[in-house]
Amino acid sequence: MIPFPESTLLVPRTLFGRGKITALPALGREFGPRGLLVYGASFRRSVAYGRLHDAARGLVEWAEWEHPGGEPTLDQADALRAAAQTARAGWIAAIGGGSVLDLGKTAAGLFHETAPTAAFHAGQTPRHAGIPFLAAPTTAGTGAEATPNAVLTDSNTALKKSIRDDRFMARAVILDGGLLSGSPAHVIAHAGMDAFTQALEAFISVKSNATSDALALTALGLIAAALPPVFAHADAPEADALMAGSHLAGIALAQARLGVIHGLAHPLGAFYHLPHGLVCALCLPAAIALNRTAMGDKYMRLSETVGGDFATVTNTLLATLQIQNPFKGQPLLRKNEILDQTLSSGSTMANPKRITPADVEFLLSRLFV
Ligand SMILES: [Fe+2]
Structure with a gap:
């Protein structure tokens, strides 16, 4: 390392x-x-x-x-x-x-x-x-x-x-x-899941290092704990911790880059005009499954940080934040452009598992159900 x-x-x-x-x-x-x-x-x-x-x-x-x-x-x-x-x-x-x-x-x-x-x-x-x-x-x-x-x-x-x-x-x-006070709950949820995804992707990136790992894990722990209370009340005292976590995730990603979720979220968000953090949140479960083997021991460190099996805690968080999937039942438009942009993205290149067109199709198949 x-x-x-x-x-x-x-x-x-x-x-x-x-x-x-x-x-x-x-x-x-x-x-x-x-x-x-x-x-x-x-x-x-x-x-x-x-x-x-x-x-x-x-x-x-x-x-x-x-x-x-x-x-x-x-x-x-x-x-x-x-x-x-x-x-x-x-x-x-x-x-x-x-x-x-x-x-x-x-x-x-x-x-x-x-x-x-x-x-x-x-x-x-x-x-x-x-x-x-x-x-x-x-x-x-x-x-x-x-x-x-x-x-x-x-x-x-x-x-x-x-x-x-x-x-x-x-x-x-x-x-x-x-x-953050006065922010609608769905804005808190989408922004918070962007920060959560950024902390995760920086942590497991091929460009991660001991310093960015420390920042990313600290960010993830702060965000996972603070997001539910701030989602419930934007002026909750935990808003400061959420703000600190989001900032630390930003520092971590500047050092370590991101991963396939961000590679895919850019074209999807732009073509479907959906909030970036919502698209990140929706991609999380499938991307965690896709990267599980490539994460190696880091999966355990993620789980320790959030206080439970990482995939389960993430799914619980998505349910708590009432994240809905607007892609459900929609046709997949501009598939080739989405594939091209995802595969050529610098974020995707930093993903721990080397991403193939079939991987992107797998992620898309879990969104457009
Ligand atoms: Fe992001």
Whole structure:
């Protein structure tokens, strides 16, 4: 087992705790007197939004951009980049779920570029460093605040893919469990199962190492214990542990990559317009069975971490979170594209069992029942 990743990129500053979102204006001020705030509609309606403005008064100024919703697209990234230019922002702070964080990250990272976001989605490397990016997740979550990549969808082709650059890494992160308050239960469930899947896939990845394993297992234990109470009450005290677990899973996946669930979840989520975390959750039982042998001793460590047979505990968690399968009874569309995208995905290549077309067909057969 490799003890430490070959290269590690970490957020230089992370604030953790209830109410810490009010530290954002002072953090932003360190990067300049004027910034841009990106958020979703639910944050604008929250109590925290008012508190944030109170904390900013006389300290810092910002323009605001509200995410119109849905999966983040190249067009939305272009619109946000234009807004940041107009505002002459010195930094961008994103407060929201993975979509909002990925859009803010892209706009900050590409601030000094002139080419459309599609060019970078197609593989072009940014020539310049962008402006500082600050992130406060309101879901737990994608772990997008812990990684240097942004997942964006081309709405013309439905291709969902990462833009990645080390300089995209957030300069500061705020983990405030209070920001989960007000989230609908199904959003908590989907986001939480994304984090759970990410912790699992990072742990069993062929690129895992002793350091990422420690992070991934800690994440998995925190998420498995905290998700049911937070699903029942978004303002439960366990929200802080869930936020920490989701963040740790993000650090682990940045070090160790993911697996076939994420390889498959990208095309499925994009073609069927379903929440990413829901698709991950639905793929879990079959993917655990598929990888069981390749996991070796790691299966036992997973079971110890969640306090019971890992597959059984996962199924119980899915039932507790009332995860429903929307693929049931539906025709499987664009099968060849799904197979191609899954098999060529970097996530799939990190899966512990080498994935064949028959493996992907097996996973699909368990979804489209
Ligand atoms: Fe994910």
